[in-house]
Amino acid sequence: MRSIGHALSCCALALCVAAASPHSAAADVIVFAAASLKETMDVQAREFERATGNKVIVSYGASNALAKQIEAGAPADLFVSADLDWMDYVAQRALVAPGTRVDLLLNTLVLIAPASSSAALRIGPGFALAAALGTERLAMANPDSVPAGKYGKAALESLGAWSSVEKKVAAAENVRAALALVSRGEAPFGIVYRTDAMADRGVKVIDTFPRGSYPQIVYPAAVLAASKSGSARPLLAYLRSAPAAAVWEKYGLGLAQ
Numbered sequence: 001m002r003s004i005g006h007a008l009s010c011c012a013l014a015l016c017v018a019a020a021s022p023h024s025a026a027a028d029v030i031v032f033a034a035a036s037l038k039e040t041m042d043v044q045a046r047e048f049e050r051a052t053g054n055k056v057i058v059s060y061g062a063s064n065a066l067a068k069q070i071e072a073g074a075p076a077d078l079f080v081s082a083d084l085d086w087m088d089y090v091a092q093r094a095l096v097a098p099g100t101r102v103d104l105l106l107n108t109l110v111l112i113a114p115a116s117s118s119a120a121l122r123i124g125p126g127f128a129l130a131a132a133l134g135t136e137r138l139a140m141a142n143p144d145s146v147p148a149g150k151y152g153k154a155a156l157e158s159l160g161a162w163s164s165v166e167k168k169v170a171a172a173e174n175v176r177a178a179l180a181l182v183s184r185g186e187a188p189f190g191i192v193y194r195t196d197a198m199a200d201r202g203v204k205v206i207d208t209f210p211r212g213s214y215p216q217i218v219y220p221a222a223v224l225a226a227s228k229s230g231s232a233r234p235l236l237a238y239l240r241s242a243p244a245a246a247v248w249e250k251y252g253l254g255l256a257q
Contacts, residue, residue, distance in 0.1 A: 027054060027228070027229040027230045027231050028054060028055040028056070028057060028229065028231070029054060029055075029056050029057070029077045029078060029229045029231040029232050029235050030057045030058075030059070030075055030076045030077050030078070030229070031045070031056060031057065031058045031059070031076070031077065031078045031079075031080065031235070032058075032059050032061070032066040032069070032070060032074075032076045032078070032079045032080070033058055033059070033060055033066075033079075033080040034060070034061075034062075034063050034066075034080060034081060034082035034147070034175075034219065035060045035061055035062060035082075035174040035175055035176045036082055036107070036148065036175050036176065036192075036193045036195050036196050037060070037080060037082075037105075037195070037219070038060050038176065038199070039195075039199050039251055040195065040247055040248060040250075040251035040253060041058055041060075041080070042058065043247050043251075044238070044239060044244055044247055045058055047238075047243065047244075047247070048231075048235055048238050051238075052231065052234070054231045056231075056235065059076070060176075061174060062082075062141065062142075062145070062146045062147075062173060062174035062175075063081040063082045063083060063086040063087075063146070063147050064086055064145045064146055064147075065173075065174075066079065066081070066086075067079075067081065067086040067087075067089050067090050070090055070095055070224060071089075071090070071093055071095065073226075075226075076224055076226075076227075077223065077224055077227035077228075077229040077231075077232040077235075078221065078222070078223055078224065078227070078232050078235060078236060079096075079221065079222055079224055080104060080105075080219055080220075080221040080239075081147070081219060081220055081221075082107075082147035082148065082175075082193075082217070082219055083147035083150065083151075083217070083218065083219075083220075084218055084220055085147075085150075086147065087101065087220040087222065090222075090224075091222070094225060095224055095225050095226070096222045096223070096224060096225060097222065097223040097224060097225045097227065098225075100222045100223040100233065100236065101220060101221070101222035102220065102221055102222070102236070102240065102256075102257065103218050103219075103220050103256035103257055104219050104220060104221040104239060104240065104255070104256055104257075105218070105219035105248060105253045105254065105255065105256055106216065106217060106218060106219070106253065106254045106255075106256050107193045107194060107195055107217040107219065107252070107253055108193065108194045108208060108209070108211070108217065108252075109148075109151055109152060109155055109191065109192075109193060109194070109208070109209040109214055109217065110191070110192060110193070110194050110197050110205045110206075110207070110208050110209065111123060111129075111189060111190070111191055111205070111206045111207050111208075111209065112179070112182050112189065112190045112191075112192055112196075112197050112203040112204065112205055112206060113182065113188060113189055113190075113203065113204060113206050114182055114183065114185045114188070114202065114203060114204075115183075115201060115202050115203055115204050116185075117188065117204065117206075119132060119188065119189070119206060120206075121189075121206050121207060122207055123159065123207040123208070123209055123210065124159065124210075125159050125160055126159065126160045126161065127159060127161060129156070129161050129164070129165055129189070130161070130164035130165050130168065132188070132189065133165065133168050133188060133189060136168070136187065136188050137168055137169065137170035137181075137186075137187045137188075138165050138168050138169050138170065138187065138189050138190065138191070139170050139172060139178040139179075139181035139182050139186075139187035139189070139190035139191070140152045140153075140169060140170070140171065140172065140178050140190060140191040140192075141171070141172050141173070141174055141175045141177070141178050141192075142171040142172065142173065143169065143171065144171075146172075146173070146174055146175065147175075147217075148174075148175035148178070148191070148192060148193060148196075149171065149172075149175075149178075149191075151214045151215065151217055152191035152214075154213070154214040154215060155191070155209045155210075155213040155214040156191075158212075158213040158214065159209075159210075159213055170186075170187055175192050175193060175196055176196065178190050178191070178192055179192050179196045179197075179199075179200055179203065180200075182202075182203050183200050183202030183203050184202070189206070190203070191209075193217070193252075194208070194252045195251055195252040195253055198251060198252050199251075218256055219253075219256070221236060221239065222236075223236055240255065240257070
């Protein structure tokens with residue numbers, strides 16, 4: 001039954017790709033994707049390659065860094081950002097192919113600790129995060145520029161906890177670097193996406209931030225104006241398809257549309 005299901009899934013993918021771009025030439029496609037998508041985008045890339053024979057090359061990083069690389073002329077065909085602001089940044093510079101931008105995915109924000117931690121901390125207005133940290137650091141992506149850090153700061157501000165922990169923040173270059181600090185035991189707590197926590201057995205989720213405490217986490221995606229790949233649009237179409245949705249959900253993400 002599993003082989004039948006897999007065959008049907010591959011068939012659905014092939015139909016999706018054909019419908020999206022029936023005349024596109026075979027070509028490799030380069031994707032710039034937010035670091036928090038590493039595991040699940042790797043799976044999506046393999047499935048697309050299996051169905052089309054076209055290689056998908058994915059470069060991961062903080063969305064702000066990727067956007068600046070795109071602005072500087074780095075070769076890329078598809079951009080998947082972890083927030084709307086950095087996709088806006090690219091679009092405002094006419095670097096997005098018209099009519100291709102979509103809101104692709106949704107994520108949630110969590111507080112994590114090392115897997116061996118016995119900490120029990122419930123998130124709420126005025127929660128005692130600073131006291132729980134003591135003299136140690138809170139790992140999070142840079143709150144001034146990296147999407148995960150900006151969402152984390154917004155959540156802490158809305159809960160009245162930011163001012164007490166601001167000077168305790170260990171600002172990492174991206175969310176996966178913040179995750180690593182907690183996984184290695186170098187920080188007792190961290191703020192990451194749920195998808196990051198699911199990807200690392202070295203951490204555990206202490207609690208989930210209330211949805212209303214931070215802006216909705218939306219991952220927009222778009223084909224880039226400089227793309228020469230005939231596979232860019234079909235790949236974007238596949239990432240919004242039913243077979244892809246099952247993979248996104250397995251890794252803790254939901255389709256935005």
